[in-house]
Amino acid sequence: MKTEHDHKLIRCPKLGDEMTFGYCLQEAGDLPCPRIVSCWFRAFDVAKVLDEHLTSEQRQRFALGAPGDKVSSLIEIIERAKKPS
Amino acid sequence: MEQVKILLEDQEIPRQWYNVMADLPTPMRPPLHPATGQPVTPSDLEAIFPMNIIEHEVSGQRWIDIPDEVLQKYLLWRPSPLYRARNFEKLLGCPVQIYYKHEGVSPAGSHKPNAAIPMAYYNMMAGTKRITTETGAGQWGSALAMACQMFGLPCRVYMVKVSYEQKPYRRMMMNTWGAECIASPSNLTQAGRNVLAEHPDSPGSLGIAISEAIEDAVTTPNTKYSLGSVLNHVLLYQSIIGLEAHKQMQKLGLYPDVVMGCCGGGSNFAGVATPFVCDKIHGKEVKIVGAEPTSCPSMTKGPFAYDFGDLAKSTPLLPMYTLGHDYIPAPIHAGGLRYHGMAPIVSHLVREKFIEPRAYDQLKTFEAGVKWARSEGFIPAPETNHVLAAVVDEAMRAKEEGKEKIILFNWSGHGLVDLAAYDAYFAGKLQAYELPDHEIERALNAIKDFPKP
Numbered sequence: 001m002k003t004e005h006d007h008k009l010i011r012c013p014k015l016g017d018e019m020t021f022g023y024c025l026q027e028a029g030d031l032p033c034p035r036i037v038s039c040w041f042r043a044f045d046v047a048k049v050l051d052e053h054l055t056s057e058q059r060q061r062f063a064l065g066a067p068g069d070k071v072s073s074l075i076e077i078i079e080r081a082k083k084p085s
Numbered sequence: 086m087e088q089v090k091i092l093l094e095d096q097e098i099p100r101q102w103y104n105v106m107a108d109l110p111t112p113m114r115p116p117l118h119p120a121t122g123q124p125v126t127p128s129d130l131e132a133i134f135p136m137n138i139i140e141h142e143v144s145g146q147r148w149i150d151i152p153d154e155v156l157q158k159y160l161l162w163r164p165s166p167l168y169r170a171r172n173f174e175k176l177l178g179c180p181v182q183i184y185y186k187h188e189g190v191s192p193a194g195s196h197k198p199n200a201a202i203p204m205a206y207y208n209m210m211a212g213t214k215r216i217t218t219e220t221g222a223g224q225w226g227s228a229l230a231m232a233c234q235m236f237g238l239p240c241r242v243y244m245v246k247v248s249y250e251q252k253p254y255r256r257m258m259m260n261t262w263g264a265e266c267i268a269s270p271s272n273l274t275q276a277g278r279n280v281l282a283e284h285p286d287s288p289g290s291l292g293i294a295i296s297e298a299i300e301d302a303v304t305t306p307n308t309k310y311s312l313g314s315v316l317n318h319v320l321l322y323q324s325i326i327g328l329e330a331h332k333q334m335q336k337l338g339l340y341p342d343v344v345m346g347c348c349g350g351g352s353n354f355a356g357v358a359t360p361f362v363c364d365k366i367h368g369k370e371v372k373i374v375g376a377e378p379t380s381c382p383s384m385t386k387g388p389f390a391y392d393f394g395d396l397a398k399s400t401p402l403l404p405m406y407t408l409g410h411d412y413i414p415a416p417i418h419a420g421g422l423r424y425h426g427m428a429p430i431v432s433h434l435v436r437e438k439f440i441e442p443r444a445y446d447q448l449k450t451f452e453a454g455v456k457w458a459r460s461e462g463f464i465p466a467p468e469t470n471h472v473l474a475a476v477v478d479e480a481m482r483a484k485e486e487g488k489e490k491i492i493l494f495n496w497s498g499h500g501l502v503d504l505a506a507y508d509a510y511f512a513g514k515l516q517a518y519e520l521p522d523h524e525i526e527r528a529l530n531a532i533k534d535f536p537k538p
Contacts, residue, residue, distance in 0.1 A: 008516045011447050011467050011506060013349055013378040014291050014426065015221030017248045018509050021516075027290050039378075042446060043516045069429065070315045071116035071125055074299070078132050079120065081276070081300035 001025050001053050005046075010039055025053070031062050087171060091184075091333040093164035099328040100151055102321050105359040105430060107147035108366050113433045132303045133310040135211030138204065141318040149321065151203075158202045158235055162191045163325065167333035168496075172460040179480035180489040184341070185496040186330050186357060189463060193258070195498025196353040197228030197313055200322040204311045205232035214307035215239045219269065219294035222248040223255025224466075224498070225313030230264030240264035243271065243297045246289035254502045269294040276300050314350025315428045323356025326495060331360050334493065341371060341493035343479055347471040348375040348442065351428030357495035359430075362439050375431065375442045376475035378450075378468070445474035448517055451510040453477050454500070466498040467506045 006022030014035065021040060027033035032050065040046040054062060106113070115124040127139045134142070141149065151159075170183040188196040208216055216238050220226030226242035233240035242264055244256055249268040256266040269289045270277035276296035280287050287293070295312075302310040313319065327344075334340060344361045346354030354375050365371050434440040445453075454470035456477070457463070465473060472494050483490040500507065509515050 009509060009514050010516050011378070012221070013468070015245055015248055016224055016349075016466075016468065016503075017222040017252055018506055018515070019247070023247065023288060028292060033290075040516075069116040070426065071130070072119045074133065075125065075129050076119050077296055077299045078129075078303055080296070081303040082132070 003049055003053060005040075005044060005049060008040075008043065010043075013039070031058060034062075087169075089169055089171060091167040091169075091336055093329060093332055093336075095160050095164075097332060098156060098159060098164050099325060099332070100156070101148040101328075102151060103324040103328055103360050103363065104144055104147055104149060104317075104321050105324075105355070105362055105434075106145050106317060108363050109433065109437075110366060111433075111437060113429060116429075133299055135208050135213055135309055137207045137211050138318055141207075141321055142316060144317075144321075151325075152206060155203050155206050158206075158232075159199075159325065163199075164329045164333075165190055165326070167330060168461075170457075170461055173457060173476075174480075176456060176460045177477065177480045179484040180487070181480045181483050182339075182489075182491045183476060183480070184330075184334070184491070184493045186326055186494075187463070187496050188326065188353065189466075189496060189499035191228075193224070193228040193231055194502065195224055195228065195466060196323060196326060196356060196495070197225055197498075198232060199325050199356065200313060200319045200352060201225075201228040201232035201311070202235065203322045205229070205236040205238055208309050208311070209236040209238055211309075212307070213238065213309045215241070215305065216309055216311050217241045217243070217298040217301045218311045218313070219243045219245075219291060219298040220248075220255075220313075221245050221291055221294075222252045222503070223259065223266075226264070226266065227255045227258040227262070228313065229311055230259040230262040230266075234263045241298075241301065242266045243269040243294040243301075245269055245291060245294050246287070249289075252503075252505070258502070267297075269297050271297060273297070274300045314352040315426060317428075317430060319350075319352045320355040320359065320428055320430055323352045324359050326353070326356035327358060327360035330357060330493060339491055340369075342490040343372045343374060343492045345374045345376065345472050345475050345479065345492065345494035347468050347475075347495075347497060348377045348427065348431065349468055350426055351375075351431035353495050353497040355428060355431055357493070358440065361493075362434060365439055373434075373440045374475055374479070375435070375440050376471040377442050377444050378447070378471050443475055443478065445471055445478075447515055448510075450474045451507070451515065455507075455510075463496070464500045464504075464507070465496065466500045466503055469497045469500070472497070 006020060008021045009018050012019040024033045024036045037046050118125050118129060130139050166187050168185050168187055170185055174183050191198045216233055218229050220242050226244055230240050242259055244266050246268040249256060259266040270280040270287050270293050272278055274297040280293055299310055302308045344358050346357045348354045358373050361371055435442055450470035453473035454465045457465055457473050476492055476494055479492055
């Protein structure tokens with residue numbers, strides 16, 4: 001996924017490091033970081049960029065992808081780690 | 086000569102942590118097991134945490150004794166000084182007294198060791214032989230590396246690869262303290278190998294690094310995992326900040342009108358704030374403000390503070406509601422503080438209106454940080470700059486109201502290992518915010534009627 005904004009730089013509150021919009025777009029694999037709109041909202045019309053670059057299936061997964069509680073997400077990762085590879 | 090520092094002697098260090106869970110007027114919803122939908126039990130977390138830490142995570146006890154061995158390590162830099170920021174006050178020219186807890190004096194340069202030290206201790210006492218964790222640019226990883234060395238525990242830190250490469254100094258700190266620092270994704274875990282198989286050039290992410298650290302802990306005997314923010318036990322250990330500040334303000338015969346901190350995962354903010362939240366719950370008049378790193382101030386005002394995960398089950402069509410290009414994905418609807426990895430305790434206190442969240446864009450925060458560095462001398466961590474922007478804001482409000490205020494805030498860490506961020510700021514490389522307010526208002530108005538709980 002390439003956009004005209006990929007080079008723009010922001011302090012990433014998750015990493016504590018300066019990151020480009022291009023990084024934010026793929027932070028969650030084939031989906032953007034869940035924070036992408038709240039971090040970039042005032043810089044440009046990021047919702048429009050997502051609309052233009054995500055498929056409708058990706059948009060649905062992104063919109064539904066609230067991670068919920070930290071403890072619950074840790075348990076999900078634990079269960080995944082316990083499964084044989 | 087005017088007094089600048091308010092110090093506590095070693096023996097005046099608080100001997101107990103404060104657990105705000107004991108005083109919440111409304112109980113928090115327990116976390117749910119994702120497979121069963123039932124409340125999580127201690128045994129669900131035993132694969133990654135020792136039982137003594139799990140007990141703290143679920144405790145409703147108000148005061149928890151700090152072990153002597155932990156206190157002895159804390160004394161290396163604690164009690165941390167309370168400073169009066171007289172130079173910053175003069176610069177602002179507002180009717181405020183500004184006091185701050187200087188957490189940058191710790192060996193790791195931030196508040197993080199306040200939690201890392203007890204975590205390493207309790208793991209050692211529980212028989213853990215090795216600890217893993219993940220880190221972004223290394224604030225947490227370096228603090229845990231130091232703490233593990235103090236208690237003789239090997240430590241492996243999975244560091245997000247892009248940060249591993251562009252910010253080498255914190256991984257050098259980890260190595261100096263004896264920890265292994267691995268660029269994530271790595272070949273050491275199945276989670277890492279899966280990512281590399283599909284994306285050999287992956288820059289990594291916190292999600293991948295967490296998966297690697299947890300897989301390592303779950304699949305290696307006598308290995309446990311630690312994390313630096315969000316969870317209840319982390320906020321409990323960080324309460325040492327506010328408890329000391331309470332004593333230091335008492336030495337001055339003062340009580341703050343406003344208590345402030347920056348909110349990433351919530352641990353440093355809760356650390357300074359929860360002892361004062363306790364007072365507020367019991368009727369004391371004090372404003373408590375969390376400064377959050379988001380570009381959109383309206384997000385912190387609601388009406389978005391609902392758990393979208395629940396809503397999605399009842400209204401599956403809602404996330405598909407697209408307003409042309411104005412749709413804002415549901416994760417944002419879940420509320421700035423609730424959704425974005427914020428500590429549940431902090432989110433709960435925001436919902437219960439004990440804490441007021443405020444958002445400041447990054448250029449404003451750096452502007453405040455540079456003003457601070459040029460008046461007080463200490464260079465703040467970029468994260469700390471958010472609370473400095475909030476302090477400036479509060480000082481201006483005091484001036485407009487014509488009211489004197491006493492402000493207490495947490496100076497959560499120094500920026501001496503993060504000067505590349507200041508370099509980017511001075512070079513004009515950090516993204517300015519250009520979307521006009523009326524465009525933001527229009528987009529937000531479009532979704533203002535979304536249902537609330």
